[in-house]
Amino acid sequence: MKPYENIQETLSFYGVKCNQPYYVSSGNQVFKFPKIHFRMDFYTFCICTSGSITLEIDNREYVINKNGFLISAPSTIIKFLSTDNDFKMKVLFFEKNFLLKNISNPFVIDKMNLFMDGSYTIVEADKEKTIQLFGLLDYLQKKTSGKSKFTEEIIRTIIFNLLLEIAEIISLEEAAPEEKVLKKKELFFKFDELVKENILFQKDVGFYAKQLCISDKYLIQLVKNATGKTPHQIIDETLLKEAYVMLGNLRYNITQIADKLQFSSVSAFGRFFKKYASISPTQYRLQQNIS
Known part of the structure; x- marks a missing residue:
């Protein structure tokens, strides 16, 4: 099992250079994945924009289809099994220390109840529920490409808003299992x-x-x-x-x-x-x- 201790090392596998404690992808097609189990030691949010992906977490196999998403906490162990030819996804990585900088409550993420299966949650969301998520990811990507005096604070705010939107979707999914x-x-x-x-x-x-x-x-x-x-x-x-x-x-x-x-x-x-x-x-x- 290979640990990806930071975002930079993970992205280097895909030939992407990143010097920030956060990263949001363009949503382009992904052509290769690690073929072994690996641990991601940072927060991850992945949402499928087309096709589907099959992956394994904690010896359980999952299929994520269009608009479905995975959110995981640091130390989640994942193995990618297969993808459709047209599979695409948007990805957000961020480190806890970056998000909680200047935040007095270190448990603010835990209180959102984002992780229903230990260290992760996979949700089969529909298009209507994910519109806001895509909008925030697009806005986040736009802000990460620029630099200003308040860029980092704006990025933190967008990520917090995104997590709250995700938490709301998860709570609705859990409230209506039937x-x-x-x-x-x-x-x-x-x-x-x-x-x-x-x-x-x-x-x-x-x-x-x-x-x-x-x-x-x-x-x-x-x-x-x-x-x-x-x-x-x-x-x-x-x-x-x-x-x-x-x-x-x-x-x-x-x-x-x-x-x-x-x-x-x-x-x-x-x-x-x-x-x-x-x-x-x-x-x-x-x-x-x-x-």
Whole structure:
């Protein structure tokens, strides 16, 4: 495990020079991440602007999608697992000593209850809740590029405002856990209905994720949490049910059924059916006295 003891060392991994106890990114695409667990010894706020990222914290795997964010305290250990090709995020790093300079209460950050999972919180926020965050990050970036007599104090004030906005979003998320569960259930039921409606034409997970306005990775996580299965398994199970129905209808021969189910060939359909039913389509008809 590699410790990044300061912001400068972390940013040097990305070829970014920084001589300040704070940093806010432009939100451009990130092309490389450390491939090992590493510890960040400073405060971090990362918000996804497009695509998604999968990461591991405290041996738990998380997916952060567009508008979702991570906020973490110093000493949080992270490992980046994978990202979408279009993944982008805006990042804020800052050191505690910088933020609390001239502040008499050293526990002011702790009182915000920002860290619900020990040293970090991951929130699946929506666009409406994150508009203010993006606005403050943009303003912060603008101020960090200039220098004046009051630049540092202005930057501290913006960061405090940002933390308070984050704390408010977190408190609202924690206050309505049932609503979050219901939203996930609703998404899963929509996925299930979409599969039933489109199974003869679409077997690609990406199609269903796009219809639901979520990433492929989030759909995989959603379905796995709801059923213990993958979206591919749900799709295949629904396709198998359609195959059973068509095999029970003598108007269709095996070739026509393979064609209606959008298989590339009769043999491809046969392999699919045998994988799940343990017998061929023809044997199934014989077994069921369908002739």
